[in-house]
Amino acid sequence: MEIEANAFPKLLVRPVIVVTTVSERGIPNAAPFSFSSPISFEPPLFGFSCSPEHDTWKNIQANGEFVANVVGRDLGEKMHILEQDFPYEENELKHASLTEVAAKKVKPPRIKEAKAWIECKMERSVELGDHIWIVGRVLCAEVKDEFWNGVLNVERAEILAHISGEFFAEGMRIAKYKRAK
Ligand SMILES: Cc1cc2nc3c(=O)[nH]c(=O)nc-3n(C[C@H](O)[C@H](O)[C@H](O)COP(=O)(O)O)c2cc1C
Numbered sequence: 001m002e003i004e005a006n007a008f009p010k011l012l013v014r015p016v017i018v019v020t021t022v023s024e025r026g027i028p029n030a031a032p033f034s035f036s037s038p039i040s041f042e043p044p045l046f047g048f049s050c051s052p053e054h055d056t057w058k059n060i061q062a063n064g065e066f067v068a069n070v071v072g073r074d075l076g077e078k079m080h081i082l083e084q085d086f087p088y089e090e091n092e093l094k095h096a097s098l099t100e101v102a103a104k105k106v107k108p109p110r111i112k113e114a115k116a117w118i119e120c121k122m123e124r125s126v127e128l129g130d131h132i133w134i135v136g137r138v139l140c141a142e143v144k145d146e147f148w149n150g151v152l153n154v155e156r157a158e159i160l161a162h163i164s165g166e167f168f169a170e171g172m173r174i175a176k177y178k179r180a181k
Pocket of ligand 1: 016029030031032033034035036049050051053054055056057079080082083084085086131162
């Protein structure tokens, strides 16, 4: 089956992160993203692709800070709330009944109900196609103890992944393949 070239993301399953940012007045914003990737170990760099119209981008341009909250399927039903286009400075976390907790290194809050948090400060941004690729330096990365097993315990955390639109993937299993010495 050949599909439209611009439908290619439907062939890739990607973890959902909810990015939290704050406006200049300190009002939080939260939005789900799945066009994201680690970029570098040293320095630790993380990137995600954001439409230039999003409030997330407006806030990051204002102060450069964001938290990538790694979420599970328990937040799946919240996605349609978080992805709504609320007016600027309307706090999506309140609409979605999610709890803000202070981050360690940046002003935007963490989401308490997330499984792990990656706190970042923007290093640079690049306009690529119809999105902005935002590169953040990771200042702090933390995972809830019960979801850590030397790596993220995806089974216990019941990590949520996105395919396209209303389609998500859940139910990941851990597999470990031996490496050649
Ligand atoms: C699971 C999921 C993944 C998404 N991934 C992206 C993405 O990678 N990039 C993007 O620009 N928008 C993405 N969106 C859409 C934004 O979350 C949505 O437009 C949101 O309203 C933007 O919020 P903001 O204006 O508060 O920043 C995604 C939506 C969902 C539900």
